[in-house]
Amino acid sequence: MRIGVDLDGTLISCKEKHVCLMASLLKAYNIKINMDVFWALKRKGFSNIKALNFFNLDNEVLKKINNQWVDMVENLEWLNMDKPLDGVFEFLSDIRDSKSSLHLISARNNVGNALIQIKSLNLYKYFDTVSFINIKNNEKKSDIFFSIGIDVYIGDTEYDYVMCVESNVKSILVSTGMRDFDFCKRFNENTLDRLPIFDDIKCF
Template sequence: MTKIAIGLDFDGTLVSCWPKQLSCLRTAARLLGLELQVNRIYNDKRNGMNNRTALSRQNISADHISKIDEFWMDNIEDQKFLNYDIIFPGYTDMISYLQSKCDLHLISARSHPNNLIRQIEQLRISKSFKTINVVSPSKSSKQKAAIIEELGLKTYVGDTESDFEACKLAKARAMLVHSGQRSPHYLLEKCGVSAYPNFFSLAAEVIDVKHGR
């Protein structure tokens, strides 16, 4: 029997993303002698802001904002920050179970593919994916859409409006979670869909997609 093929995002969907992000921003600020209100940045970014916009609400200079954002771009995929990524509790077993029912294809936006491969191997989930695909963060939606189409995926699970747009371009079903980058309110407002709390809460439906649910 042919398995159903499902596409999965990585950051915020399968692993935590905020400890890494906030640590990177905090480190950049402290190198400049600054302390950030990281809880506010978390809330602002969850509600759609990028780094620069969120930092502009921190009462710091434009020059410091640029330097912090540049540090982020250069270092967010460094191993010392990737070490903050932790697979959500119970997901290792769940992914293994899903892999027995579905062909799982990982599609992640990263600038350094080798670091992602190493990270997935360290988390001991690399064998659960039929393919591992990496796209450019600056062209995420279009490149993810192309891979979704190429692999013939009918469903893709992600946590951002960019993931939703990729599915829209590829004419695939977007299943969004709010365990990662964006809040449920923002995803509803931006994409017009209700996001699931996490991947656990939609796993059963992922398997049943082949039945038209």
């Protein structure tokens, strides 16, 4: 079996990076909001701008802040906040022991920093292939699914689910990252609150 896996929110944390960077940018504009509410909104499917609009902030300021956030979020300063989620190394070892091939397929604009990150977190060695797509360049995960022949893909967003449907790949969503359990469940019955073990994958 060829198993594809997402990175952010699936294998590594993303809350700290997203929230701390946004709080830092808001502070520069003397804006203070409830960051727990901001993160909860994002987990319910809100974009940065839509979540910030919830606090009735100026639209032009929001656009500037969001553009800065996008430009900075993949800098190593912020990537260093990401940590492997609970059970990640057990999950990766379980897949490797099953004799399945394991493929990291994720969206990143700065591939160099992404590679530095996964090597520093001791994740790189587990994968048969590592692929990063740039959404700004209209690249899609489904193209990688086709080229590798992925059988099942594990991710944490509705985008991951749509890419699976588009390429006829079995989808499993985990609610450990960008979207909460209820949001994921609306898209995919195969939703878990943790990383699956290999036996889970076989059952879906």
